Amino acid sequence: MSTDIVSPDRRSRIMSMIKGKDTKPEMVVRSVCHEMGLRYRLHRKDLPGTPDLVFPKHRLCIFVHGCFWHRHPGCKYAYTPKSRLDFWLPKLSKNVERDLSAQQALLTLGWKVVIVWECHTKDREILRNEIRFALGLDA
Known part of the structure; x- marks a missing residue:
């Protein structure tokens, strides 16, 4: 028995409208980087996993992951x-496997990889410090 309050057809339509690019958490990360005077490239398809933000000068890739979709360990938003x-368990497992594969491929190519979780975009100052640390800048 399902505890969902909307019909399966409506839930399917709602889920199909979820974006993969230009999400609110990604826009927050981009805004913080821009405020810091950092310049980046978006969604470089020539890199494994198509990172959300790429800093070629620093050889750094940032992925902005939704806690639910990418299974943020210990996070309340990564519910099952x-x-x-x-349907859901294999789908979510494949997301995690694909993430790890892309990260490993980037590391092999000499890139640094940073994961910014959706729940971490709530505090801009902490996010700013994480980005400074990843880039090797003074925190």
Whole structure:
């Protein structure tokens, strides 16, 4: 029995509208980087995993991950759905596997990789310090 308050068709439509680029958390990270005077490239398709932000000068890639979709360990937003587990569990596992594969490929190519979790974009000052640290700038 499902505990969802909307019909399966409506839930399917809602889920299909979720964006993969230019999400609110990604826009926050981009805004903080811009405020810091940093310049970056977006969604470089020539790099494994198509990183959200790429800093070529620093050989740094930033992925902005949604806590639910990319299974942020220990995060309250990375809950497991209660219905259609036969669909959700493999899908979410594949996301994690794909993330790890892309990160490993980037590391092999000599890039640094930083994951910014959606829940970490709530505090801009902490985010700013994380970015400074990743770039090797004074915090």
